[in-house]
Amino acid sequence: MKLKNIVKATVAAAVLGAGAATAEEVKVGIAAEPYPPFASVDSAGNWNGWEVDVINAVCEAAELDCVITPVAWDGIIPSLTGGSIDVIMASMSITAERQKTIDFSDPYYDTPTVIAADKNSDIEPTAESLKGKIIGVQASTVHQAYVNAHFSDAGEIRVYQTQDEANQDLVAGRIDATQADSIALADFVSTPGGACCEIKGSVPDDKAILGLGVGAGVRKGDDALREKLNAGIQKILDDGTHAEITSNYFKTSIYKK
Numbered sequence: 009m010k011l012k013n014i015v016k017a018t019v020a021a022a023v024l025g026a027g028a029a030t031a032e033e034v035k036v037g038i039a040a041e042p043y044p045p046f047a048s049v050d051s052a053g054n055w056n057g058w059e060v061d062v063i064n065a066v067c068e069a070a071e072l073d074c075v076i077t078p079v080a081w082d083g084i085i086p087s088l089t090g091g092s093i094d095v096i097m098a099s100m101s102i103t104a105e106r107q108k109t110i111d112f113s114d115p116y117y118d119t120p121t122v123i124a125a126d127k128n129s130d131i132e133p134t135a136e137s138l139k140g141k142i143i144g145v146q147a148s149t150v151h152q153a154y155v156n157a158h159f160s161d162a163g164e165i166r167v168y169q170t171q172d173e174a175n176q177d178l179v180a181g182r183i184d185a186t187q188a189d190s191i192a193l194a195d196f197v198s199t200p201g202g203a204c205c206e207i208k209g210s211v212p213d214d215k216a217i218l219g220l221g222v223g224a225g226v227r228k229g230d231d232a233l234r235e236k237l238n239a240g241i242q243k244i245l246d247d248g249t250h251a252e253i254t255s256n257y258f259k260t261s262i263y264k265k
Contacts, residue, residue, distance in 0.1 A: 035075050037079045062244070065253060081098070082148045100222060103218075112223035117263050121187065123185050124188070124196070144174035145165065146188065171188050175196050250263060
C-alpha cells in the first residue's frame with residue numbers, strides 16, 4: 009500500500025474509532041412541573057432529585073449522551089411521538105393504555121399508591137370512606153384514572169396541573185384528600201408545610217390502571233434505544249448504583265423485582 013493511501017486509511021480508522029466512542033445524544037423528557045423528591049429545579053435552573061440521578065446513571069451505563077429536556081406533563085407523550093424528545097423518564101407508570109401509543113423499558117422503580125389527608129380526619133383509602141369528600145389528583149396521571157374509576161361516589165374529584173397544587177389545597181382545607189405516589193406524598197407530609205397531614209394508607213391495587221411500575225417511555229419501534237436503556241437499568245441494579253442513589257433519598261428500596 010502506498011504511503012498516501014496508508015495515511016488516508018489511518019485517518020479514516022481514527023475518525024471511525026472516534027465516532028464509535030462518542031456516546032449517542034438522547035433528549036430525555038422530564039416533567040417541567042417539580043415533583044420532589046424525584047425531580048425539581050433549583051434557583052440556578054439545575055434539575056436535581058432521585059430520578060435525575062437515576063437518569064444520569066442509566067445514561068452513563070448505556071453510553072448515551074443524555075440531555076435533560078423539561079416538557080409540560082400533559083404534553084409529554086405528544087412531545088415524544090412528535091420527535092421533540094427521544095425518551096420519557098418522568099415517573100411514568102407502565103400501563104396498557106399508554107402502551108397503545110408508546111413502548112416502555114423495564115421498570116426502574118415501583119411504589120404503592122396512597123391517600124393523604126388531615127391528621128385529624130378519619131378518612132381511609134376506600135370508596136366508602138371517601139364518599140361525599142373532595143379528592144384532589146394531578147391531571148393526566150394514573151391517579152386521576154384510578155380515582156375516576158374507584159372513587160366516583162366522591163363529592164367532587166378536583167384535578168390539578170401539578171401535585172404541589174393539590175397538596176397546597178389540602179393544607180388550606182379546600183380538598184379533603186389527595187391521591188399520589190407514596191414517596192411523593194411521604195416527602196410532602198414530612199415537610200413543615202405538610203405537617204398538618206398524614207398518609208392514610210395504600211389504595212387497593214389495580215394494575216390495569218396503576219400499571220406495572222415506572223419505566224422509560226420510547227417511541228413505538230425504537231427497539232434499539234429501548235434495549236440500551238434496559239441494559240443501563242440492569243447494569244445500575246447489578247452494580248449497586250441504583251441502591252446507592254436510593255439510599256441518598258429514601259430509607260428503603262423502591263425497586264421491586
